[in-house]
Amino acid sequence: MSEKEIKSLEEIFEQRIARDEKIEPKDWMPEKYRKTHIRQISQHAHSEIVGMLPEGNWITRAPSLRRKVALLAKVQDEAGHGLYLYSACETLGISRDELYEQLHTGKAKYSSIFNYPTLTWADIGAIGWLVDGAAIINQVPLCNTSYGPYARAMVRVCKEESFHQRQGYEIMLKLAKGTPEQKAMAQDALNRWWWPSLMMFGPTDAESVHTAQSMKWKLKRKTNDELRQQFIDQTIPQAELIGLTVPDPDLKWNEERKSYDFGPIDWDEFWRVVKGHGPCNKQRLSARVNAWNNGEWVRDAAMAYAEKQQDKKTKKAV
Amino acid sequence: MNKENLIQYIYSIADNSLILGQRMSELCGHGPSLETDIACTNMALDLLGQTRSYYQYVATLLGEGKTEDDVAYLRTEREYKNVLLVEQPNTHFGYVIARQFFYDTFHLLLLEKLQFSTDETLAAIAKKGIKEVSYHKRFSSDWIKRLGDGTAESHQKIQEAITDLWAYTGELFDMLPEDQEAVEAGIGVDVTTLKEKYQEQIKNVLDEATLSVPELQWFQRGGKQGIHSEHMGFLLADLQYMQRTYPNMKW
Amino acid sequence: MEKNWPLWEVFVRSKNGLEHRHFGSLHAADAEMALENARDVYTRRNEGVSIWVVESKHITASNPKDNGELFEPAQDKVYRHPTFYDLPDEVKHM
Numbered sequence: 001m002s003e004k005e006i007k008s009l010e011e012i013f014e015q016r017i018a019r020d021e022k023i024e025p026k027d028w029m030p031e032k033y034r035k036t037h038i039r040q041i042s043q044h045a046h047s048e049i050v051g052m053l054p055e056g057n058w059i060t061r062a063p064s065l066r067r068k069v070a071l072l073a074k075v076q077d078e079a080g081h082g083l084y085l086y087s088a089c090e091t092l093g094i095s096r097d098e099l100y101e102q103l104h105t106g107k108a109k110y111s112s113i114f115n116y117p118t119l120t121w122a123d124i125g126a127i128g129w130l131v132d133g134a135a136i137i138n139q140v141p142l143c144n145t146s147y148g149p150y151a152r153a154m155v156r157v158c159k160e161e162s163f164h165q166r167q168g169y170e171i172m173l174k175l176a177k178g179t180p181e182q183k184a185m186a187q188d189a190l191n192r193w194w195w196p197s198l199m200m201f202g203p204t205d206a207e208s209v210h211t212a213q214s215m216k217w218k219l220k221r222k223t224n225d226e227l228r229q230q231f232i233d234q235t236i237p238q239a240e241l242i243g244l245t246v247p248d249p250d251l252k253w254n255e256e257r258k259s260y261d262f263g264p265i266d267w268d269e270f271w272r273v274v275k276g277h278g279p280c281n282k283q284r285l286s287a288r289v290n291a292w293n294n295g296e297w298v299r300d301a302a303m304a305y306a307e308k309q310q311d312k313k314t315k316k317a318v
Numbered sequence: 319m320n321k322e323n324l325i326q327y328i329y330s331i332a333d334n335s336l337i338l339g340q341r342m343s344e345l346c347g348h349g350p351s352l353e354t355d356i357a358c359t360n361m362a363l364d365l366l367g368q369t370r371s372y373y374q375y376v377a378t379l380l381g382e383g384k385t386e387d388d389v390a391y392l393r394t395e396r397e398y399k400n401v402l403l404v405e406q407p408n409t410h411f412g413y414v415i416a417r418q419f420f421y422d423t424f425h426l427l428l429l430e431k432l433q434f435s436t437d438e439t440l441a442a443i444a445k446k447g448i449k450e451v452s453y454h455k456r457f458s459s460d461w462i463k464r465l466g467d468g469t470a471e472s473h474q475k476i477q478e479a480i481t482d483l484w485a486y487t488g489e490l491f492d493m494l495p496e497d498q499e500a501v502e503a504g505i506g507v508d509v510t511t512l513k514e515k516y517q518e519q520i521k522n523v524l525d526e527a528t529l530s531v532p533e534l535q536w537f538q539r540g541g542k543q544g545i546h547s548e549h550m551g552f553l554l555a556d557l558q559y560m561q562r563t564y565p566n567m568k569w
Numbered sequence: 570m571e572k573n574w575p576l577w578e579v580f581v582r583s584k585n586g587l588e589h590r591h592f593g594s595l596h597a598a599d600a601e602m603a604l605e606n607a608r609d610v611y612t613r614r615n616e617g618v619s620i621w622v623v624e625s626k627h628i629t630a631s632n633p634k635d636n637g638e639l640f641e642p643a644q645d646k647v648y649r650h651p652t653f654y655d656l657p658d659e660v661k662h663m
Contacts, residue, residue, distance in 0.1 A: 295350025301468025
């Protein structure tokens with residue numbers, strides 16, 4: 001194809017997206033669109049399955065049977081969501097194994113929040129409330145994104161996730177209304193998870209490299225800063241309702257903006273964790289790598305068995 | 319039959335679901351593939367769901383405001399009546415599957431009889447459980463075949479697990495005095511009558527999987543009397559951690 | 570061995586009376602496993618009463634490049650639609 005032809009295809013392509021038409025797997029798409037989508041969707045998928053680990057850490061120690069089954073179901077959903085997203089990514093011509101390879105070698109990123117440790121039961125509440133809360137804000141707009149398989153996966157993810165945040169907030173509520181020890185546990189978790197949760201929306205708009213392109217392709221509807229503000233504004237009243245305090249001395253309601261002003265985010269910490277120096281980066285990655293490596297003989301066995309059965313069937317037919 | 323013995327009888331069934339559910343839930347996030355991970359978690363959820371039904375029943379029998387969590391979390395090791403089989407660790411996926419297969423096969427035979435119990439609550443729990451456990455058995459049997467008749471490595475690994483864990487299956491058919499009493503009251507199941515069918519079903523699947531049934535001189539027992547293996551203390555330390563560290567709190 | 574579980578497409582009937590609808594895909598070594606995985610992955614919330622699985626490689630898809638010749642010729646065949654026909658408003662049951 002000549003450069004001119006590509007140029008005109010690209011124009012048609014961008015017009016289709018502008019008209020809110022969906023792009024489907026076999027449609028022509030610019031290479032950059034494919035690459036960007038592989039990167040974002042796989043990052044999203046990796047975040048789901050790495051995200052299973054910090055919460056999985058408390059499944060066996062959940063304090064009641066009701067909490068145990070709820071947490072187990074939630075972590076299982078995350079496996080499901082990872083699966084939906086890997087499948088969406090595979091429609092772009094890359095296999096799940098290649099995507100795993102990228103994760104395991106550190107080439108691919110996942111949400112940095114999961115590189116923080118879950119030290120107490122209250123962390124399970126804080127993750128559900130704050131981390132899932134932030135994730136929902138990021139994810140809901142993606143139900144209308146331009147790439148069909150991604151949008152469809154997100155519709156399913158958002159529908160299933162509706163219980164996750166409630167599950168977390170209910171844990172916090174119960175702790176906040178409990179003994180002084182329990183309340184302190186809840187406050188401690190909020191203290192540790194608050195700032196990393198704000199970082200989940202990514203660098204400030206001034207620093208963000210992908211925003212303009214992502215807006216055009218409907219991978220984003222609002223900027224990082226807008227989403228972060230939305231999260232803060234909706235979360236503060238939830239904290240107040242259960243008598244917990246957000247660890248930000250600069251936090252103040254701004255009557256003029258009808259929004260909260262908040263203190264500076266420690267972006268050095270953010271980049272440090274992104275670059276691999278968070279408290280649990282190594283641990284999380286090696287847990288994934290181990291699960292994959294330890295499972296190899298199992299996956300191989302299933303393939304070998306399937307082939308033998310197929311052979312038997314063929315022989316019978318002959 | 320008296321209440322205390324009925325409760326002991328329920329423990330001897332329910333604790334198996336709790337402990338196996340607990341073991342299975344350890345796997346969540348660490349399975350050999352995403353799909354298998356999700357499947358194993360489903361089984362854990364079924365088992366824990368059954369556990370809750372049994373324990374809620376025990377709590378009403380105990381009265382005095384007892385809850386399912388008191389029953390699940392606040393007994394000493396000796397007071398858990400699960401068989402040794404279900405507390406054995408997830409050494410590798412072969413052990414997970416072999417343990418599940420040995421228990422599922424027994425579990426289904428048990429529930430098929432328990433659904434006719436004169437105790438209506440137990441009968442109802444069994445009836446619901448049959449559907450879940452039928453699927454578990456199908457899942458674990460399929461995997462026994464895949465691993466047994468898969469690669470040379472998988473064959474060796476699953477045979478190792480089968481051989482090791484087989485020693486814990488004899489106990490499934492032991493009858494304690496309260497079991498006997500439950501049978502006489504029409505509430506319980508005479509597990510000795512399940513043994514022949516059990517061994518036949520196990521053998522059929524193992525044959526198809528090109529695996530051999532171990533020949534054993536001695537079967538391990540004790541769990542049903544509360545004498546557990548060394549693994550049990552660690553499992554309970556995990557399970558009970560919160561309730562023991564922060565007593566008398568609501569979660 | 571370096572052979573990965575192939576990809577399968579999953580179709581689920583949500584309730585009797587409805588058609589099977591494409592729900593998504595998954596990996597499995599064989600058809601039996603694909604069915605079991607589909608049950609565990611796609612019907613956890615009671616979403617289905619029947620499942621079909623088919624290995625993705627067996628699906629033949631039309632090429633969007635051919636959309637012009639495949640689908641556009643149908644656009645002007647307005648006489649296939651009831652609104653094409655002019656009838657007086659008084660006519661009932663039609």
